Amino acid sequence: MLHSLTPPFFSALEGSRRVLIAGMGGGFDVFCGLPLYFALRSEGLEVTLANLSFVSFSAVSFSALAPRPLAPSLIEVTADLRVQPGEYFPEYHLSRWLAAQGEPSSVYAIEKKGVQPTLAAYHALVEHLNIDTVILIDGGTDALMRGDEADLGTPHEDAVSLCAVNELEGVKRFVASLGFGIDSFHGVSHWNVLEATAELARAGAYLGSFSLTPEMRPVQLYREACLEVFSQMPRYASIVNNSILSAIDGEYGDHHASTRTQGSELWINPLMAQYWCYELGAVARRLQYREALLPTVSMSDVDRVIVAHRGQVTVRPRHTLPI
Template identity: 40%
Template sequence: MLNNKLIPSSSASSDQAQRDLETFPSSSSTPPIKIGVSEMNNALIQMASDCQNILIAGCGGGFDIYSGLPLYFDLKAMNKNVYLANLAFTDLSRMDKNTENIELASYPNKNVLYAVHAESNNHDLVYFPEKYLCEFLKKNGIDENPVVYTFDRGTGVIGMTEGYEIIIQRHGIELMILVDGGNDSLMRGNEEKLGSPHEDSMSIAGVYAISEKILPMDKRIMACIGFGVDYFHGVHSSLFFENTSSIISQYEGGFKGAFSVLKEWNCFLLFKQACDYAFKKMSHNASIVSSCIIAAIEGHYGNYHPPDIKERVKYSTLHINPLMGMYWVYSVKAVANQLMYLSFIKDSRSMKEVSDGLQKYRTTLKTFRKPSPFPH
């Protein structure tokens, strides 16, 4: 249940205020955090309450799986079996032989999907967030044998579907949550600027195509966190709002609501610690998206440059805001059906074919949809 204890007002006695404040972790230290009890109370958690085996998957790859960690830790607090998957930005071609290579019938003699664990080694440890997440979970006693099912970035929609069907059947998955760090996953394809749509659309199309016999359509959820972080790539907030409104009006149950992650919650503190651990392992590749989400949840605002990415963004203007720390939740069916180039990529077998399909669709447009006036 949600912890409703508040920081005392200035009218409270100083002794009582001090006692209450001591219930919250000090920002100057990072003591071990235990999962504890579930702190979220929203439509997504209510859906999960009836399921025991849940899959959380990064939508756009890289650190997107970290964007799902507040959900992961809260679901673990509910004693759920939570499994992880992601689209890799790292090179999987040199993966060690002790890491399971899950063969896909659609890709004979190709290494497309691996069950990455804490001891995995692809000889490219400069950027390997999936491995470092497994290390963190294992070292902190959260999971004895953590695995992140990791897809090669160039897989294509066909491979994403087949791979996820294997994972779902292997673990008896009852609910799948696809998580995007940012909100460009809500772009339809006819907008003037799309952000970085290829990985997102490949994952969305791949999950949408999963057989209903393997996972019912209403058990596939899309969640995005990091509102406004894609402005750097030209994604305008008013188009995100417009597309969300379209889903609300056109698809019954398409929008599941939005909710904030609070800085006092254990699921956030563990998310932050997991990111800190990975950032230290990959000092030159700290995630801009995850850093901005953390900053927003902690109450920073405007052009604040988080320490871990200060050098990477020193010439950029960031727009940290309270909406950045919120999950916006949709049905995969609604998001996929508003993806206007779905038919152009649904049979793709590589990232190149996804890119070609998007480009082919864009050439059919006479004009691009521009942001509508928004007074704020």
């Protein structure tokens, strides 16, 4: 094996023993971390899944088997919760699938709030699980937007997670994105994504990229998990993960795996099936409104910070890829 050509990301993980893989943008982002989850588990590491959740915690707290909060904005989701069929709850349906595979079934859900409650949730998780490494997963690439681009995509949840984990001490911290090209649906120019990657490379914080291919066992398990959970939540099947799976299969261009995307034009492409990896601290330092986000408590606070920043900054002209 050509160890000298191994992406630096894997070298950076050497010495890690207890890893937290967390979806940073909410929704189905945690699913984008499943190939890494299974790969690291196969190497003998203890790996736990978490996700910034779009589920109403107040609704969960009234269920018959309510999970015990580990912090005010953190719950442990397990397969024995009682959830109505078809209900939007990706973390629960993933937990059930993991349990059926004989995997540890806990998926930790972090309430969708501002930086301070999110930081408290991560502190509680790191202490509870004795975590030494945190990998934030972005389904897409808009987590790399620094704040003055022509369009930021959907920055709120990504920015909160990024700022919160950047405040953790004593743990390794990384960002890995999967789904290059998907955020064009939200107006992101991938010229800016590659610009950010080049800037991070100059700073020594770009840790390489690698592709997912169909014959890899972690990829096969990722596919099985997605398809099973989508079958349990047919109205909410993830556009991001369906697009990534299509790219892994070699589909290209305006290919639609879900009726949810009918009427729009997609660009499924091989780069969607590629992880792009970075040192988290350097990504956080690029975020121009990071300091203003730190005291936020609610998502309304976060929105006000982003709107104020966009009103003060000189927005750069939009560029498109010259290829």
